[in-house]
Each structure stands twice: as structure tokens, then as C-alpha cells.
Ligand SMILES: Nc1nc2c(c(=O)[nH]1)N[C@H]1C(S)=C(S)[C@@H](COP(=O)(O)OP(=O)(O)OC[C@H]3O[C@@H](n4cnc5c(N)ncnc54)[C@H](O)[C@@H]3O)O[C@H]1N2
């Protein structure tokens with residue numbers, strides 16, 4: 001049986017680009033830049049006053065001048081009318097362009113203005129004080145954001161400042177989800193005593209939405225071999241097909257056989273992890289990468305995070321999800337020789353990982369009260385309180 005890292009290698013070797021497209025900047029949150037974006041001009045584009053105050057010539061200050069003639073007032077977006085002469089100052093507002101004749105700004109609080117005279121009440125001052133100098137953030141022609149950057153709110157702001165109305169991003173894959181099981185109902189449908197709601201479908205849609213991926217098909221199929229075969233066959237042309245349930249050893253666990261019958265090449269079936277051992281991953285020539293995730297809700301979440309995520313990130317040219325280390329504030333023993341994943345919360349001013357209650361992989365609370373997935377390595381049979389362990393941020 002493969003370890004999850006070996007399985008990730010197998011998945012990464014299958015990664016491919018889904019192409020490149022241009023999207024409006026407002027619609028680009030979560031998308032991954034296909035090309036670097038360069039600065040079309042210096043940023044800031046002018047010497048910008050960083051405070052409300054008075055702009056002077058630093059040479060005047062050096063020569064001991066402390067009282068200045070107020071020459072004119074400059075608001076943000078305005079150009080000055082005259083250059084400063086010795087002993088003169090501008091009143092200037094935050095965000096306004098500091099004229100070329102000035103190179104130091106004093107805060108309003110450090111001055112007294114009476115009858116067009118401005119008196120400095122401080123002996124501290126330096127050249128370019130309180131000025132964001134033209135090009136200090138980014139020089140014209142310099143790389144602003146590199147390719148393979150996943151666009152977040154800050155980047156939307158940055159790209160707007162770079163004057164980008166649209167950006168080239170990696171195309172999203174076409175993704176289909178098929179959930180299986182006679183016991184599964186959609187919310188709103190009547191549920192009998194032995195039936196449950198289709199939480200896996202909602203979880204998978206939400207996990208894909210983090211990449212701004214909207215699923216193209218979402219179907220639920222009963223444990224009926226013919227129906228399941230039909231539904232799978234209809235979706236093998238997609239870029240990614242995600243199934244949940246029906247991959248382990250039960251009498252109604254038809255997924256592996258059906259996939260083989262339909263010509264899907266099985267890349268691996270079962271990985272040495274808990275939860276999520278029954279996962280199957282396959283691919284059809286010229287068609288879908290297939291992930292058959294275990295039906296248990298937490299297994300479904302974990303296997304998405306470890307495997308589907310790895311595939312998506314590699315295809316979209318993103319680096320693998322980062323893994324971090326913090327001390328555990330609990331003891332934990334494990335019986336399997338597998339890598340085990342369990343929900344934890346990062347807590348406290350000197351952060352530690354705290355266990356989140358979860359009654360096994362069927363617990364419908366999933367990682368709701370956690371923000372990380374801790375990893376107990378295969379060979380680490382016991383975690384002692386205080387020991388540093390790896391975790392993957394989630395939520
Ligand atoms: N004899 C064995 N039995 C099981 C094994 C095994 O190795 N040998 N593996 C166990 C593990 S581990 C898991 S995980 C499950 C995986 O089972 P399946 O992927 O075949 O899934 P199902 O049997 O269809 O369902 C399992 C569980 O999950 C619930 N489920 C299914 N779909 C959904 C959904 N869309 N939303 C919410 N919950 C769902 C389902 O009702 C079951 O309770 O197998 C173990 N058994």
C-alpha cells in the first residue's frame with residue numbers, strides 16, 4: 001500500500017494545465033495568475049505626503065530656519081502653482097503630491113500656524129521625512145506579482161493599483177461530483193430513520209469554491225450498478241470526476257469495479273492513512289482524473305485535502321499546500337502503522353495544537369471546530385504532550 005506522500009507523487013505526475021484565460025479583475029479572487037504582472041509606472045507615481053502637515057525645503061531646516069511663510073495649500077490630486085523659495089512652505093494633505101521644490105514634511109501636530117506663518121515646534125527632522133518617495137514600492141517595469149500567485153484581496157488591490165482591468169489566469173477544470181448511496185438524501189427531502197443528508201456533496205462544493213471552481217455536474221446516484229455505471233460514463237470526459245462512497249468492501253461498494261469496466265486506469269486503490277484508506281485514484285486516457293473518495297464525511301474531507309488538493313494545485317501551478325509544526329498540548333496513541341490525520345485547533349498566545357473532539361471519520365462535525373489537520377506520522381506511535389507535530393491549516 002502506498003504512503004500518502006507516494007500517492008501524492010503519483011498524482012502530481014498526472015497533473016496538466018487546463019489552459020489560460022483572461023478574466024475581469026473583480027472576478028479573479030482565488031484564481032491563479034498565469035503570467036507575472038509588471039508595473040506600468042513607478043509606484044507611488046509621485047512623492048506622496050504621508051501626513052497632513054507642512055512641506056519645506058530640507059536645506060532650510062538644516063540652515064536653522066524654524067519659521068516659514070505659508071505659500072499655498074495643496075490637496076490630494078492637486079498640482080502646486082509655484083515652487084518654494086527659501087523660508088517658504090506648503091500646507092499639504094495626506095495623499096497629495098509633494099512638489100519637486102520640497103523634500104521634507106512636518107506633521108501638523110509639530111507646528112503652529114499663525115497669520116500665514118508656520119512655526120516648527122520640533123528640532124527633529126530629516127530629508128524625505130513623512131514622504132513616500134516615487135517608485136519606493138515598485139519601480140516602473142519591475143515585477144509586481146509573479147506568475148502562479150493565487151489572487152487574494154490584497155492582490156486585487158495591488159493589481160488595481162497596477163491599472164489591471166483584467167488578468168490572465170489558469171483556466172479552471174471542469175469538475176463533476178457523483179455521490180452514491182441509497183441512504184443519502186438532499187436537504188429538504190424527507191429523511192426516514194435510516195437515512196442521512198448528503199453532506200459530502202456540500203463539503204466538496206465548498207472545498208472547490210475555495211479555488212473559485214463551480215462544479216459542472218453534481219449528481220447523486222443510488223447503489224444501483226447500472227445507474228452508477230451510466231452516471232460515471234457520462235462524466236468521464238470532464239477534467240476531474242470526484243465520487244464519494246462505495247469504494248470499500250461492502251456488498252454495494254461498486255465503484256472500483258465499475259471504473260475498471262469503463263476503462264479507467266487505476267493509479268492506486270487504498271493508501272496507508274487513517275482516515276481515508278479506501279481512496280481510489282484513476283484516470284481515463286484523454287479524459288478525467290478520477291478520485292473516488294471514501295463515503296465517511298471526515299474521510300471525504302481529509303482525502304480531498306491530501307489528494308484532490310494536490311492535483312488541483314499542481315495543475316494550477318500552485319506550490320503544494322504548506323505544512324507547519326507546533327507543539328501538541330495532548331497525548332495521543334495510535335494503533336495503526338498508518339499516517340493519521342485528525343482535527344486540531346491552534347490555541348493560545350504561545351500557540352499549541354489542541355485536540356478537537358471527533359467520534360471517528362463518520363462524525364458529521366468534521367473540522368467545524370478546528371482550523372488545522374494534525375498529522376501523526378506512520379512511525380510515531382505515540383505523541384507526547386509538548387512534542388512538535390506537523391499540521392496543515394484548514395478552514
Ligand atoms: N470491511 C471493511 N469495511 C470497511 C472498510 C474496510 O477496509 N473494510 N473501510 C472503512 C472505511 S476506512 C471507510 S472510510 C468506509 C468507506 O466506505 P465507502 O467509501 O465504501 O462508503 P460507504 O460505505 O458508501 O459509506 C460510508 C459511510 O459514509 C456515509 N456517506 C456516504 N456518502 C455520504 C454522503 N454523500 N454524505 C454523507 N455521508 C455519506 C455512509 O452513510 C456511511 O456511513 O468504509 C469502512 N468499511
Ligand code: MOO
Pocket residue numbers: 273274275276277278294296299361362
Ligand atoms: O479510515 Mo475510513 O476513511 O475512516 O473510516
